[in-house]
Amino acid sequence: MTDLVTTDGVPGAREADVDKPVRRSRRMTGPQVVGHARATAAVCQAAGCLSAQSDQVFEEITAQLIADGVTDVAVKRVGCLGLCAAGPLVEVPETGELFRQVSPDDVSDLVTRLKDAKPVETKPALEPFFSRQHRVVLENCGKVDPENIDDYVSRKGYRGLTRAVTELTPQQVIDEISKSGLRGRGGAGYPTGLKWATVAKQPSGEKYVVCNADEGDPGAFMDRSVLESDPYRVLEGMAIAAYAVGASHGYVYCRAEYPLAVQRLKAAIHRAEKAGYLGAAIAQSTFKFTVELRLGAGAFVCGEETALIASIQGGRGTPVPRPPFPAASGLRGKPTLINNVESFASVPVILREGGEAYAQVGVGKSRGTKVFALAGRIVNGGLIEVPLGIKLRDVIFDIGGGVPDGRKFKAVQTGGPSGGCIPEDLLDMSVDYESLLAAGSFMGSGGMIVMDDTSCMVDVARYFMDFCREESCGKCVPCRVGTTELHMMLTKITEGRATLADLVQLESVAAMVRDTSLCGLGQGAPNPVFSTLRYFRDEYLAHIVDHVCPAGVCALSGGESVA
Amino acid sequence: MLRLGHRPDALIEVLHTVQQSFGYLDDDALRYVSTSLHVPLSKAYGVATFYSLFTLRPQGEHTCVVCTGTACHIKGSTMILNRIRSRFGIGPKQTTADNQISLLTARCLGACSIAPAVVYDGEAKGKQAPDDVIARLEEW
Numbered sequence: 001m002t003d004l005v006t007t008d009g010v011p012g013a014r015e016a017d018v019d020k021p022v023r024r025s026r027r028m029t030g031p032q033v034v035g036h037a038r039a040t041a042a043v044c045q046a047a048g049c050l051s052a053q054s055d056q057v058f059e060e061i062t063a064q065l066i067a068d069g070v071t072d073v074a075v076k077r078v079g080c081l082g083l084c085a086a087g088p089l090v091e092v093p094e095t096g097e098l099f100r101q102v103s104p105d106d107v108s109d110l111v112t113r114l115k116d117a118k119p120v121e122t123k124p125a126l127e128p129f130f131s132r133q134h135r136v137v138l139e140n141c142g143k144v145d146p147e148n149i150d151d152y153v154s155r156k157g158y159r160g161l162t163r164a165v166t167e168l169t170p171q172q173v174i175d176e177i178s179k180s181g182l183r184g185r186g187g188a189g190y191p192t193g194l195k196w197a198t199v200a201k202q203p204s205g206e207k208y209v210v211c212n213a214d215e216g217d218p219g220a221f222m223d224r225s226v227l228e229s230d231p232y233r234v235l236e237g238m239a240i241a242a243y244a245v246g247a248s249h250g251y252v253y254c255r256a257e258y259p260l261a262v263q264r265l266k267a268a269i270h271r272a273e274k275a276g277y278l279g280a281a282i283a284q285s286t287f288k289f290t291v292e293l294r295l296g297a298g299a300f301v302c303g304e305e306t307a308l309i310a311s312i313q314g315g316r317g318t319p320v321p322r323p324p325f326p327a328a329s330g331l332r333g334k335p336t337l338i339n340n341v342e343s344f345a346s347v348p349v350i351l352r353e354g355g356e357a358y359a360q361v362g363v364g365k366s367r368g369t370k371v372f373a374l375a376g377r378i379v380n381g382g383l384i385e386v387p388l389g390i391k392l393r394d395v396i397f398d399i400g401g402g403v404p405d406g407r408k409f410k411a412v413q414t415g416g417p418s419g420g421c422i423p424e425d426l427l428d429m430s431v432d433y434e435s436l437l438a439a440g441s442f443m444g445s446g447g448m449i450v451m452d453d454t455s456c457m458v459d460v461a462r463y464f465m466d467f468c469r470e471e472s473c474g475k476c477v478p479c480r481v482g483t484t485e486l487h488m489m490l491t492k493i494t495e496g497r498a499t500l501a502d503l504v505q506l507e508s509v510a511a512m513v514r515d516t517s518l519c520g521l522g523q524g525a526p527n528p529v530f531s532t533l534r535y536f537r538d539e540y541l542a543h544i545v546d547h548v549c550p551a552g553v554c555a556l557s558g559g560e561s562v563a
Numbered sequence: 564m565l566r567l568g569h570r571p572d573a574l575i576e577v578l579h580t581v582q583q584s585f586g587y588l589d590d591d592a593l594r595y596v597s598t599s600l601h602v603p604l605s606k607a608y609g610v611a612t613f614y615s616l617f618t619l620r621p622q623g624e625h626t627c628v629v630c631t632g633t634a635c636h637i638k639g640s641t642m643i644l645n646r647i648r649s650r651f652g653i654g655p656k657q658t659t660a661d662n663q664i665s666l667l668t669a670r671c672l673g674a675c676s677i678a679p680a681v682v683y684d685g686e687a688k689g690k691q692a693p694d695d696v697i698a699r700l701e702e703w
């Protein structure tokens with residue numbers, strides 16, 4: 001698995017995988033390693049595995065190695081190893097072994113293996129979950145200790161920033177980003193180079209760079225994993241952006257539901273300042289950039305950029321109509337660059353390896369790779385990164401391992417509450433911005449939720465409408481009233497009380513909400529309804545005409561009920 | 564508050580800190596925050612009610628947060644809520660009569676690959692079956 005980075009064509013440093021000197025911090029450290037470590041137990045310390053006691057796994061392995069007097073095996077805390085559903089995970093990079101569901105009560109097997117582990121020339125063939133991926137943004141994820149800046153630097157960290165500020169003009173940096181073809185990873189896919197150029201050409205003076213780490217889409221955890229596993233990469237990307245657009249201050253707006261990400265970011269900001277990668281005279285140049293962290297407080301709409309700005313300023317997160325776009329007038333009325341976590345995390349590689357190298361992978365106008373979070377009814381739930389243009393079927397069946405328990409795949413939901421459900425017939429489509437849009441869905445931030453025949457598509461549509469209804473900020477009428485109205489109609493259908501006339505009305509109200517809402521929340525809210533009507537109209541009809549829920553989810557009152 | 568500076572734009576951070584220390588935001592707390600940060604009380608109140616993570620009422624001894632995000636919904640978080648309601652008689656945002664357990668919901672905790680996820684007094688757990696949840700709550 002260590003080879004993932006190298007074999008995939010993006011040269012990644014191997015040197016840091018082994019033998020990091022054992023640290024000195026308040027945290028319990030690994031065993032004292034004398035000389036070079038022969039093997040390393042890399043224990044995942046991202047949120048998924050931590051909730052299954054991976055911190056105790058770390059401590060147990062360490063304790064046993066110390067008790068047995070082993071001095072040439074290191075134990076290391078790393079970020080997300082990807083296969084979250086099988087956590088706690090421990091990887092031994094030297095042998096390519098991945099241990100799953102390691103219980104803190106029983107690490108003796110693992111310790112025995114570690115004691116006689118030897119680095120191997122040819123590692124065991126990777127399973128499709130790993131071999132079909134292409135890791136660029138996640139190149140360090142599960143490799144570096146997220147709290148150790150030296151580890152990041154030893155894996156080519158900060159080379160992109162150093163190159164930018166010492167060798168390139170801001171315009172050349174923007175050109176590099178434009179050449180890469182990178183598009184916003186937060187949802188809409190706006191070309192990143194173009195956005196940077198717009199902010200750069202505003203009159204000089206106070207400007208801001210803002211990282212959108214609100215990750216509000218339910219069922220998505222890409223940004224969380226990146227922040228928890230490789231926080232310096234995001235800060236490096238922000239610093240490069242600041243240099244390019246002429247900003248000297250930035251904010252990360254992170255949702256408060258992610259305490260670990262917040263904690264690691266705080267630590268990373270502090271250490272990057274001490275190491276001279278944030279603050280004054282970055283990388284020995286005259287460039288200056290500082291970053292502050294701001295917390296959300298549980299409002300989905302704050303992911304929308306104008307609402308986010310209102311929230312950073314300490315107010316209620318209500319959107320305002322654009323234009324003016326934040327690029328011209330954003331935070332405190334100053335030109336503001338807002339990008340998503342993953343967009344910023346893609347930037348260091350682009351500056352390090354060049355925009356053209358980055359654009360090598362991809363399809364059409366969707367270049368590079370995209371991180372997805374696989375969840376729902378899928379065997380290998382977890383964090384993955386794939387080249388854009390990969391077939392949806394390959395993502396779900398090769399990488400994801402398909403649907404568990406011998407059940408039948410029904411749909412995959414992408415794009416969160418503004419997205420849609422893609423049915424089985426379309427599984428051979430390419431995963432890119434345009435194709436997803438054409439299929440009535442949306443790239444969104446990267447959550448993919450797989451559903452099988454136990455999910456009712458009307459219930460799913462109702463679920464998302466309930467979400468939008470609750471999260472509507474209430475400022476504009478079509479969204480505030482419309483989502484409530486739509487939710488009532490969908491409830492009526494799931495309860496078996498609707499008629500065919502209601503279905504007609506559902507469609508017309510949905511179109512009205514889409515066309516007249518103020519911001520993306522309301523405009524996108526009807527999308528799950530449209531997409532389920534487009535591909536699963538028969539399920540609506542079953543509820544309305546036959547009074548049955550084919551999946552057995554809804555409790556229908558009218559007529560007979562199957563539930 | 565000193566650490567954050569008395570800046571009006573630090574309102575959300577300050578409210579987080581106050582809630583962490585006292586468990587909820589009462590009138591006195593909001594009044595104090597509004598004078599110290601020089602923001603109108605109406606704004607402090609407006610912000611405190613806009614964001615769902617802020618609560619204006621005291622919580623029970625223990626809190627249980629059930630994720631109702633998409634992945635958890637697909638994997639049966641509704642069943643968990645139903646079971647809690649029938650066993651303890653509380654729904655989301657409610658506290659048991661003996662003030663022991665407060666039930667809350669969240670829209671995705673980012674633990675979707677181990678759905679359904681539940682947080683017990685700040686400790687997140689994945690793959691929770693309704694029985695696991697009930698057993699855990701009964702210990703409180």
Ligand SMILES: Cc1cc2nc3c(=O)[nH]c(=O)nc-3n(C[C@H](O)[C@H](O)[C@H](O)COP(=O)(O)O)c2cc1C
Pocket residue numbers: 183184185186187188189190212213214215216217300301302303304305306338339340341343344445519520521
């Ligand atoms: C209702 C709504 C919620 C959004 N939530 C997020 C979010 O959680 N994270 C995010 O990065 N972008 C979110 N966006 C998109 C942002 O408005 C913005 O387009 C994005 O942060 C720009 O960054 P990018 O160009 O790098 O994608 C949301 C948009 C809308 C309308």
Ligand code: FES
Pocket residue numbers: 218219220630631632633634635636670671672673674675678679680
């Ligand atoms: S949907 Fe429950 S953790 Fe994401």
